[in-house]
Amino acid sequence: EILLTQSPGTLSLSPGERATLSCRVSEGISSSHLAWYQQRPGQAPRLVIYAASSRATGIPDRFSGSGSGTDFTLSISRLEPEDFAVYYCQQYGGSPPWTFGQGTQVEIK
Amino acid sequence: EVQLVESGGGLVKPGGSLRLSCAASGFSLSRLSVNWVRQAPGKGLEWVASISSRSSYIYYTDSVKGRFTVSRDDAKNSVYLQMNSLRAEDSAVYYCATTSPFIYYAMDVWGQGTTVTVSS
Numbered sequence: 001e002i003l004l005t006q007s008p009g010t011l012s013l014s015p016g017e018r019a020t021l022s023c024r025v026s027e028g029i030s031s032s033h034l035a036w037y038q039q040r041p042g043q044a045p046r047l048v049i050y051a052a053s054s055r056a057t058g059i060p061d062r063f064s065g066s067g068s069g070t071d072f073t074l075s076i077s078r079l080e081p082e083d084f085a086v087y088y089c090q091q092y093g094g095s096p097p098w099t100f101g102q103g104t105q106v107e108i109k
Numbered sequence: 110e111v112q113l114v115e116s117g118g119g120l121v122k123p124g125g126s127l128r129l130s131c132a133a134s135g136f137s138l139s140r141l142s143v144n145w146v147r148q149a150p151g152k153g154l155e156w157v158a159s160i161s162s163r164s165s166y167i168y169y170t171d172s173v174k175g176r177f178t179v180s181r182d183d184a185k186n187s188v189y190l191q192m193n194s195l196r197a198e199d200s201a202v203y204y205c206a207t208t209s210p211f212i213y214y215a216m217d218v219w220g221q222g223t224t225v226t227v228s229s
Contacts, residue, residue, distance in 0.1 A: 035215040037154075044204055044222055045146075045154060050215035057217075088154055092214050096168040098144075100154040 002026050002091050006101035012109040019076040021104045023089035028069040033093025036065055036074045039103075040085045048087070049074060076106075084108050111135040111218060113205050118223030121195055129190040129223055131205030136218075139183040142166075142208045144216055145190050147201035147225075157203070160188060173199075195227045 003026040013019055023034070031052035037045040047056040049065035052072055062077040076083055086105045092098040117129040131143065145157040158179040159168045167179055178191040188205060202224050206216035 032213045037216070039154075044219040045206075045216075046219070047212075047215055047217045050217075051213045054212070056212070056215075090154075090156075090216075092208070092216075096156070096159065097170050098156045098159075100156065103153045 001097055002029065002094075002099055004089055004091060004099055004101035006087075006089060006104045008104060009102075010105045010107060012107050013079055014109045015079050015081055017079050019074075019079055019083070019106055021074040021087055021089075021106075023067075023072040023074070023101050025070045025072070025091060029091050030093050031068050031072075033091055034065075034067070034072050035090045035092065037088045037090065038083075038085045039088065040082075045088065079106070081108075113207070113218055113220035115203060115205055115220040115223040118203065118225045120226045120228065122229050123196060123227055125195050125227070126191070126193045127195065127225060129192065129203055129205075129225075131188045131190075131220060133186045133207075137183075138181070138186050138188065138207065142214070143179075143181065143188040144206045144208060145179065146204045146206055146216070147199075148204070148222075149198075149201040152201075155201075158190065159208075192225070195225075197227050200225060200227045 005024045007022045034052045036049040039045045053065045086103045089101040142161045144159045160179045176194045181188045202222040204222045206219045208214040
């Protein structure tokens with residue numbers, strides 16, 4: 001089973017600041033098979049980034065994804081109030097199980 | 110409007126059964142794979158099961174193999190999760206989510222979730 005480790009667990013930032021979230025994968029995967037999801041309290045997850053760096057429909061360009069192999073990053077250039085949420089990375093390539101990281105909470109400082 | 114709606118959750122005793130439904134509106138499920146993902150209270154996301162188009166491929170996470178069965182009825186534009194021999198650790202919000210080859214099989218459309226509570 002491929003394990004995903006996200007860091008930090010919690011990121012405390014102010015609106016307007018830049019957020020950088022990390023996702024480390026236990027074995028190398030194709031960039032095509034790494035996604036990021038946003039989950040606000042009481043809501044379902046929402047796809048933010050797919051294939052490591054492609055923004056999903058309706059996602060503003062302040063969100064960007066990068067990385068390859070075992071190290072991937074989600075960046076939010078200037079935090080807006082609606083961006084404070086939990087973010088999960090997920091790998092979905094090859095054979096199941098298709099695993100999620102444990103999540104990074106981006107909270108208002 | 111494109112949406113998925115889950116139903117069928119509830120309170121069930123350990124060892125009991127539930128059948129969850131995931132109904133699509135505004136689009137057809139027939140050519141899409143559908144996943145079930147669960148989230149225990151205060152915890153992260155866990156992939157549970159997947160069913161491909163035409164039910165060609167069906168996969169489960171190890172902890173539910175032999176207890177859960179995923180199926181689909183394209184005529185009803187719906188996917189189902191039959192859950193038997195339920196355990197306390199199966200308590201969670203269950204989401205269905207579609208994947209599309211156009212976005213490299215990431216999960217792009219999600220339902221709002223249905224809550225399953227397993228308790229005596």
